[in-house]
Amino acid sequence: MWVYKLLLAAIVVLLIESYLVLKYGLSKVSIERGFDTLHANFGQSVHLIEKISNKKIIPVPWLKVESRIDSGLQFGRQEDLNILQDEFHISIFSMLPYTRIIRTHDVKCVKRGFYHLKSAALTARSITGSISAGKDETTDAKLYVFPRTLAMLEMNFPSHSWQGDSVVRRWILEDPFIHAGIREYTLSDPMKNINWKASARFGTLQVNQYDPTAQHRLMILLNVDTKLNQWTVTDEPERIEYGISVAATLFEYAFKNVIEAGFGSNGFLKDMEKQPIRIEPAIGKHHQIKIMENLARLVILRSVSFNTLLDRELDKSPNNIDYLLITAVIDNDTEEKIRRLRGKGNSVEILKI
Numbered sequence: 001m002w003v004y005k006l007l008l009a010a011i012v013v014l015l016i017e018s019y020l021v022l023k024y025g026l027s028k029v030s031i032e033r034g035f036d037t038l039h040a041n042f043g044q045s046v047h048l049i050e051k052i053s054n055k056k057i058i059p060v061p062w063l064k065v066e067s068r069i070d071s072g073l074q075f076g077r078q079e080d081l082n083i084l085q086d087e088f089h090i091s092i093f094s095m096l097p098y099t100r101i102i103r104t105h106d107v108k109c110v111k112r113g114f115y116h117l118k119s120a121a122l123t124a125r126s127i128t129g130s131i132s133a134g135k136d137e138t139t140d141a142k143l144y145v146f147p148r149t150l151a152m153l154e155m156n157f158p159s160h161s162w163q164g165d166s167v168v169r170r171w172i173l174e175d176p177f178i179h180a181g182i183r184e185y186t187l188s189d190p191m192k193n194i195n196w197k198a199s200a201r202f203g204t205l206q207v208n209q210y211d212p213t214a215q216h217r218l219m220i221l222l223n224v225d226t227k228l229n230q231w232t233v234t235d236e237p238e239r240i241e242y243g244i245s246v247a248a249t250l251f252e253y254a255f256k257n258v259i260e261a262g263f264g265s266n267g268f269l270k271d272m273e274k275q276p277i278r279i280e281p282a283i284g285k286h287h288q289i290k291i292m293e294n295l296a297r298l299v300i301l302r303s304v305s306f307n308t309l310l311d312r313e314l315d316k317s318p319n320n321i322d323y324l325l326i327t328a329v330i331d332n333d334t335e336e337k338i339r340r341l342r343g344k345g346n347s348v349e350i351l352k353i
Helices: 002-024 167-173 196-202 237-256 285-297 306-315 332-343
Strands: 029-035 039-041 045-054 060-068 073-075 082-084 088-095 099-109 113-125 132-146 179-184 206-210 217-222 261-265 277-282 321-327 347-352
Touching: 029 060, 029 113, 029 132, 039 285, 045 060, 045 088, 088 099, 113 285, 132 285, 196 206, 217 237, 217 277, 217 306, 237 261, 237 285, 237 321, 261 285, 261 306, 277 285, 306 332, 321 332, 332 347
Parallel strands: 039 132, 217 261, 217 321, 321 347
Antiparallel strands: 029 045, 045 099, 060 088, 060 113, 073 099, 082 088, 113 132, 179 206, 261 277
């Protein structure tokens, strides 16, 4: 008789446990996620910190955390982390009352991009597995992975300019300024401009002064199309990725040398309105980060045609700007717009990718 009573008691306990799981299993269970940095370089390793909390007196004997994470973030293997098809991440826990589990994932950034981990699916299951409850939990982990930068030998620069002076030679291989004397140092002057010999001679810091008429501005325009009249996703994304890396390399040099630089593209930004990109030439750390974030977030799909982008540039009546057009294709309409840009007092170079 006692056996039946024991079985009955066990059934009652399991029924109560199943009811509690169904009713309260995921109550006050939460997950928080965050990267240890907002910006990372291609190939860099970062950490994703994950906190799972059970803030109630009822334990959760079986908890599954499931999320989809882009394969551009490569997770290190862990005993409590199952990765399916390089994208689906599944972890299973057992949580006591009022406990928090903190996990730190080693993540390698193997692809340029903007990664926003917006949610995770939580599932609580009874001991028998017959009853389960689920919910989606909002998270807000963001990471910009900047494009890979290139060595000079990897960059297929134009060998000459249609106007005689190469933009690449001006901005990359030679000093872009004309020396015009020296003057006393001010707080706004970059340290690289200090003339140490003159400073020793005068007894105060002196800087090299440059001819302002030689200070051009650099504007890089990137075409995300690899074929004429293209409206679909390109079947050669690696060509555009190369172009993005070239742009990132040139911007790195420009900002290091205090050169005003801007960026435009007929692509658009991930998770934002489908509009072409244009950032006016400027200098400064915040401006550099803004451009690099745009390169990381750039979707390789057109918002407008490249010729429309050039028309919008012409509408601004630009002058004294060095344009570098990074593109895989050029038609007669593009060449006509290039002539018009030059007619307004700008130099234009084309980098075919």
